[in-house]
Amino acid sequence: MKKTLVVLAAGMGSRFGGLKQIEPVGLNGEFIIDYSVHDAQEMGFQKVVFVIKKEMEEVFRNTIGKRIENKMEVKYVFQEMDNLPQGVTISSTRVKPLGTAHALYCARTQVNEDFAVISADDFYGKEAFSLLSKYLEESKDFGVIGYEIGKTLPKEGVVKRGICFTNKGVLTDIVESTVERKNGKIYGKSLEGDKEYLLKEEQPVSMLMYALRKEIFDYIEEDMKEYFKDGIDNNSEYLLPNVLALAMKKGVIKIDLIPTKSKWVGITYKNDLEELKKQIRELIEMGEEPRELWK
Numbered sequence: 001m002k003k004t005l006v007v008l009a010a011g012m013g014s015r016f017g018g019l020k021q022i023e024p025v026g027l028n029g030e031f032i033i034d035y036s037v038h039d040a041q042e043m044g045f046q047k048v049v050f051v052i053k054k055e056m057e058e059v060f061r062n063t064i065g066k067r068i069e070n071k072m073e074v075k076y077v078f079q080e081m082d083n084l085p086q087g088v089t090i091s092s093t094r095v096k097p098l099g100t101a102h103a104l105y106c107a108r109t110q111v112n113e114d115f116a117v118i119s120a121d122d123f124y125g126k127e128a129f130s131l132l133s134k135y136l137e138e139s140k141d142f143g144v145i146g147y148e149i150g151k152t153l154p155k156e157g158v159v160k161r162g163i164c165f166t167n168k169g170v171l172t173d174i175v176e177s178t179v180e181r182k183n184g185k186i187y188g189k190s191l192e193g194d195k196e197y198l199l200k201e202e203q204p205v206s207m208l209m210y211a212l213r214k215e216i217f218d219y220i221e222e223d224m225k226e227y228f229k230d231g232i233d234n235n236s237e238y239l240l241p242n243v244l245a246l247a248m249k250k251g252v253i254k255i256d257l258i259p260t261k262s263k264w265v266g267i268t269y270k271n272d273l274e275e276l277k278k279q280i281r282e283l284i285e286m287g288e289e290p291r292e293l294w295k
Contacts, residue, residue: 002113003045003136007033008103008208009060009120010053010079022059023267025123025276027284028292032123032267033064035280037072038293039126040116043133047073049110050120051103054078067294075110079103085221088228099237100208101220108217117240119208123276125262126288128209135211135258142244142255143211144171146204151263153181154272162206162241163188163199164257171255174206174245204257206241207264219247 022031037048048068052060057076065074079097081090083106090098097103104117116132118124128145135143146164153159158180165173177188179199186199220243227238247253265276283289 001137002047003133004047004049004111004113004115005037005040005045006049006051006104006107006111006115006117007036007120008051008100008117009033009056010051010097010103022056022063023273025273026280026293030293031064032276033120034067034293035123035289036118036120036129037064037068038289039124039129040133041068041072042126043129045072045116045129045133047075049075049077049107049115051077051079051107053097054080071294077107077110079106084228085224088225090228096235096237100240101238101243102224104240105217105220105224111214111217114211114213117208117210117212121267122207122209123265123279124207124209125260125264127262128260128264131258131260132209132211135256139211139256140213142213142216142248142253143258144206144244144255145209146257146259147207147262147264148202148259149179149186149199149205150201150203151261152205152207152266153179153186154275156181160191161188164204164206166204166257169257171248171257173249174241176241204259207266208241210240210244211258213253216244216253219243219252223247 025032026034050060068074081094114136116136132145149161152161158178161177161179162174163177164171176191178191179186179188186201187196188199189196223243244255248255265279267273267276280289284291
């Protein structure tokens with residue numbers, strides 16, 4: 001089967017102060033997406049679909065698109081406000097993108113097979129793509145890559161994580177929480193509660209890296225009609241983790257947890273850049289990533 005990778009790259013990067021998707025992080029000016037796509041291609045993915053904003057098309061085509069178009073099939077789709085199921089409307093004053101589940105919905109015209117989806121903002125590691133590729137080959141269910149929370153946290157500061165709970169390897173819940181390392185220990189607090197709880201270093205968390213089945217597009221279309229039926233304000237977002245968690249709880253889908261030992265590195269703020277660059281340099285020195293990706 002053709003393995004397809006969908007890359008969600010239409011975020012505005014307001015906290016970062018610019019387009020994180022095209023911030024150079026490699027020795028030769030490579031972007032985070034370069035590393036994700038390169039690792040995916042090495043693990044058997046043959047097609048990549050970029051979900052971007054229309055105004056980003058030229059820079060995407062002339063940079064990463066140009067670098068990989070002779071390696072993989074490349075498609076572009078745009079996350080646009082009017083790309084909605086029939087009967088669904090939103091405020092004409094809305095500027096902020098509608099969220100990751102809507103971004104994925106916009107890719108439906110270019111995806112006719114089971115696929116993987118990731119964020120353009122995150123460095124996932126080669127092992128995670130290997131696990132994702134294998135899962136798509138061997139399973140017919142949905143899967144989420146589960147990172148050990150200790151390998152996803154910055155040295156200081158509060159971040160948000162989707163804490164994964166399982167029963168015999170099958171996901172039972174994802175609790176969106178704030179997480180912070182304090183005095184050498186990790187504490188989480190549900191976004192819907194105020195009680196802190198202690199987490200182990202190896203507690204699995206979701207970092208928006210999924211193996212999905214093409215039927216998800218039909219589910220999202222119907223779910224969007226319900227979600228938007230009473231309108232939507234200018235700030236709320238229709239998020240993929242929430243959509244999948246609800247579908248799981250309804251019994252519509254089953255999601256397997258796919259554990260990885262990889263270290264995840266993301267960029268939220270400008271000062272996160274140096275940690276990512278350091279991580280990439282270390283991987284190059286260990287021979288796990290090439291000095292130049294697209295020779």
